[in-house]
Every structure is written in C-alpha cells, then in structure tokens.
Amino acid sequence: MTVTxxxxxxxxxxxxxxxxxxxxxxxxxxxxxxxxxxxxxxHTIEPLAEAGFDVAAPDLRGxxxxxxxxxxxxxxxxxxxxxxGLFDALGWDRVVVAGHDLGAMVAVDLANRHPDRIDRLVIxxxxxxxxxxxxxxxxxxxGTPKPALYDYQDRQGRHADELxxxxxxPERRRRYIAEFFGHRMWCPPNAFxxxxxxxxxxxxxxxxxxxxxxxxxxxxxxxxxxxxPELIDRPVQQQTLVLIGRDQVTLGENIxxxxxxxxxxxxxxxxxxxxxxxxxxxxxxxxxxxxxxxCGDLLAG
Numbered sequence: 567m568t569v570t571x572x573x574x575x576x577x578x579x580x581x582x583x584x585x586x587x588x589x590x591x592x593x594x595x596x597x598x599x600x601x602x603x604x605x606x607x608x609h610t611i612e613p614l615a616e617a618g619f620d621v622a623a624p625d626l627r628g629x630x631x632x633x634x635x636x637x638x639x640x641x642x643x644x645x646x647x648x649x650x651g652l653f654d655a656l657g658w659d660r661v662v663v664a665g666h667d668l669g670a671m672v673a674v675d676l677a678n679r680h681p682d683r684i685d686r687l688v689i690x691x692x693x694x695x696x697x698x699x700x701x702x703x704x705x706x707x708x709g710t711p712k713p714a715l716y717d718y719q720d721r722q723g724r725h726a727d728e729l730x731x732x733x734x735x736p737e738r739r740r741r742y743i744a745e746f747f748g749h750r751m752w753c754p755p756n757a758f759x760x761x762x763x764x765x766x767x768x769x770x771x772x773x774x775x776x777x778x779x780x781x782x783x784x785x786x787x788x789x790x791x792x793x794x795p796e797l798i799d800r801p802v803q804q805q806t807l808v809l810i811g812r813d814q815v816t817l818g819e820n821i822x823x824x825x826x827x828x829x830x831x832x833x834x835x836x837x838x839x840x841x842x843x844x845x846x847x848x849x850x851x852x853x854x855x856x857x858x859x860x861c862g863d864l865l866a867g
Contacts, residue, residue, distance in 0.1 A: 580633050588620060591865075594622070596623040598623070609850035614857060617854065634778060662864070668782055689807070695802060697799070701827060704827060706820050719786065720787070723780070743766075752816055814843045
C-alpha cells in the first residue's frame with residue numbers, strides 16, 4: 567500500500583507532492599533519485615513512521631506529482647531551496663536525510679549548504695562528494711570510465727529534446743524507464759515484477775515529466791545553467807550511514823577508501839548482498855532497521 571501524496575506549498579506558487587503518514591516524531595526526509603519518484607519508498611515509509619519518525623518523502627521538483635520548476639532550474643541548490651521551504655512548512659528544525667542516486671547527492675549538497683538544519687545522513691548507494699585532489703593525495707587512482715554502461719547519460723544530457731521526441735508515446739516512455747530496472751543491470755535480474763514496473767514507470771508516461779527528469783543530466787554535462795554553485799566539493803561533516811547494494815554494475819572503484827575521506831564521520835560502508843541500486847524497494851527491511859538503529863538515540867530522546 568502506498569501513502570497518498572499531499573501538495574505542500576514550499577514557496578509562493580510552488581508546491582511539492584509529499585508522502586507523509588504521520589505528523590509527529592523525529593523528522594526524516596526521504597529523497598528519491600532517477601528514474602524514480604517518492605514511490606520508491608513505498609515499502610519503507612510506514613515502518614519508519616511506526617518506529618517513531620515523522621517521515622516525509624517528496625517528489626523533487628518536476629518529478630511525480632510535484633510542480634515543475636518555476637524558474638527552470640533543476641540543480642542541487644534549486645532542489646534544496648524547495649526542501650528548506652518544506653522543512654519550514656512542516657515545522658522541522660533539524661532533520662535526518664536519507665537519499666539514493668540523485669537524492670543522495672541532493673542530500674550531500676543540503677548537508678554542506680545548510681549544516682544547521684541537517685542532523686545526519688543516510689546514503690543508500692556509493693554516491694559521495696567529488697574530491698579529486700583529496701583522493702589523489704591519498705593515493706586513490708581516478709575511476710575508469712565505462713562509456714558503454716553510461717551511454718544514456720550523453721543522450722539525456724546532450725540530446726534530451728531529441729530523445730523525448732523519439733519516445734513519442736506513453737508506452738515507449740515507460741518502456742525506456744523500465745530498462746533501468748531491467749537489462750541495464752542497475753539491480754539483480756527479476757528484482758522488479760510487472761506490477762512493480764507498472765507502478766514505478768507510470769509517472770514517466772508523461773512527456774513533460776520525462777523531459778524534466780533529464781535536466782539533472784544536462785547539469786552534469788554542462789548544457790544547463792546552475793542557479794548556484796553545487797556544494798559537493800567538500801567532505802560531509804555530519805554522521806553518515808552508508809549502505810551499498812553489491813549487485814549492480816554501476817558501482818565505482820575504491821569505494822571504501824573514497825568514503826573514508828568524503829564522509830569523515832561515516833558509519834560503514836556496509837555492503838548489502840542481494841540488493842542493487844534501488845535498495846529502498848529491494849531491501850526495505852534492511853533499510854528501515856538500519857535507519858532505526860542509526861537514529862536510536864534520537865528516537866529515545
């Protein structure tokens with residue numbers, strides 16, 4: 567069962583769709599990535615609420631049921647302007663933030679941009695700050711490019727309009743998104759059934775939603791302007807729990823060594839067998855128990 571989203575005004579004329587099962591407890595923000603929406607947290611929201619968290623899982627601007635960007639920006643600073651507005655709308659002061667994929671990097675930027683509002687982080691893949699000088703000083707070699715694996719990045723980041731034009735029916739758009747849960751091997755084979763894919767790809771049947779989701783790749787490729795510099799060029803100082811699914815082909819190299827520099831207060835990384843890139847859906851019990859344990863002192867308080 568999924569929690570129905572509610573539209574929350576985060577600044578004048580701009581709303582995020584937020585799944586929030588209860589309105590009391592320890593504030594916990596759940597951030598999705600691509601090619602997901604807040605639906606990816608469907609199996610974790612209610613157990614976390616039952617554990618004592620005030621859980622909010624928003625659709626980022628342009629995704630799911632949230633409003634499109636009013637200023638046409640889809641970078642970390644823009645996402646986090648919305649999220650700080652959400653904190654204020656919900657009456658939250660300091661917040662635990664969990665994220666994966668794009669959501670993990672938004673969380674990193676949020677922790678560095680607004681350290682007074684972020685209590686601790688939970689990162690559910692190998693996302694981390696980009697610290698090439700610090701990694702090199704520690705003797706960690708640069709990663710090896712995987713062009714065949716990441717061919718979609720170029721198309722989405724440099725030729726987004728042409729790609730959307732090719733995907734000219736709801737069925738084609740949904741099939742394109744379904745590939746990331748299937749043959750691209752971001753997760754183990756058969757991790758998602760037909761009913762799962764029907765639910766998770768439905769928001770992307772809309773051409774405008776699909777186009778908005780490509781904006782982050784345009785930012786990465788330098789083809790879309792930023793609203794402000796991204797703050798992913800420094801270590802995260804908050805306590806950070808890192809869980810990584812072993813079974814995905816998208817993993818980087820020298821992850822433990824990089825993690826120790828990027829997250830000086832890290833707990834982990836812990837490797838989760840049988841999970842790929844979509845751990846909130848693939849291993850929800852592991853995720854909600856890990857977050858509950860990591861935040862046990864906050865829940866007790």
